[in-house]
Amino acid sequence: MNLLLLDTDDFVAEDQVVLRGRRLQHLHEVHQASAGDHVRVGQIDGLMGSGALLELTADQARLHVQLDQSPPAKLPLTLLLAMPRPKMFRRILQHCATLGVDELILLNSYRVEKSFWQTPFLQPANIRENLLLGLEQARDTRLPTVRIEKRFKPFVEDHLPALSSDILSLLAHPGSATACPRDVQQPTLLAIGPEGGWIPYEVEKLQAAGLQPVHLGDRILRVETAVTALIGRLF
């Protein structure tokens, strides 16, 4: 963890927090901190700054915090992702938060196994926990929003055209004629399919909703690798 993230409940005064659990353990075991030390802190969805350890025991850490720095800018990116298998989903949540994705939309697709939607990683508390791990890594405080769309057709027909209008809207699709653009630095929507790809019906529907198919070369990447490689190329 490169940043100690603070939640509203941690504050015992305007400029003081008390921590227990995972973050306390981390201060002891990884930072090997002691009273008087300073650590980087940030308030979830708020400012970042410095925390001075007033007290550090086996039971709790008490810090005086000064929050005066803005978190890094988010990428102007909405990632529309076919729901991945649970273990990969967990890592992708962390990657998205670390890389600065602004919004993640999880969509159904023909090749998404029904069981993927049953994973406990989709519970709000677990989504939040994995996003926080990604933010701690990146030194960011602002949580990406996560939206769950379990029905492909109503979402793509009724909601996607409004999301994709007036912004760069791309569909990562191996074999398409156009290479993925680079260094776009503009509001972008990027759709990435499941392992095995979108089926032709889905590609048609996504194109009808305004998305332009682009490829990333001859190699077939795993979804997780494609997410990071495409973001590295686009921004």
Add this chain to the structure above:
Amino acid sequence: MNLLLLDTDDFVAEDQVVLRGRRLQHLHEVHQASAGDHVRVGQIDGLMGSGALLELTADQARLHVQLDQSPPAKLPLTLLLAMPRPKMFRRILQHCATLGVDELILLNSYRVEKSFWQTPFLQPANIRENLLLGLEQARDTRLPTVRIEKRFKPFVEDHLPALSSDILSLLAHPGSATACPRDVQQPTLLAIGPEGGWIPYEVEKLQAAGLQPVHLGDRILRVETAVTALIGRLF
């Protein structure tokens, strides 16, 4: 697996292979193949093509193969990587093979824990297995070369200058003044440090060996994420 990779030992005739073990199981369980089916095949470090299943039993698969297609081009990239922790190392081997890295050099660094060098994933058979998994994913046949350099100073002083001369040589280093270039498409050497980064002495030595420090923005990425994001940006 998007490509069935064939080893020299698999060939029972010039155009015929017999498979057992993991690949046989994959044909049964994932492809749900039967005699007469065609699958994509490739010879390790050789050509790709098509395999016709002549026979498929619980014990073995016999295929007639026709190898007439070149594998995709490798990236002109030597990745110089501080030895990562074992679980991440295993995934990075797969990513490197999938993304088309030509050469991977594993280097020691002050922040590499000694225990990382003890991992069984460094045994040649295990390195090869994970690279093959990455090639199968990408549809490539050519194994990246992997070189192990357990001593930082002799390698960086005596061997690195020759490797870095006349090619684009970059040192990924958060906080440096220059942003990582994009779309370079030329022979490149890229050094990526351990979690926590290279220490100042190492940065000095790497710069003295001809590497130029570049950054990838304000966010601190995990090594695994940095490898893929940087490759996505460079090529």
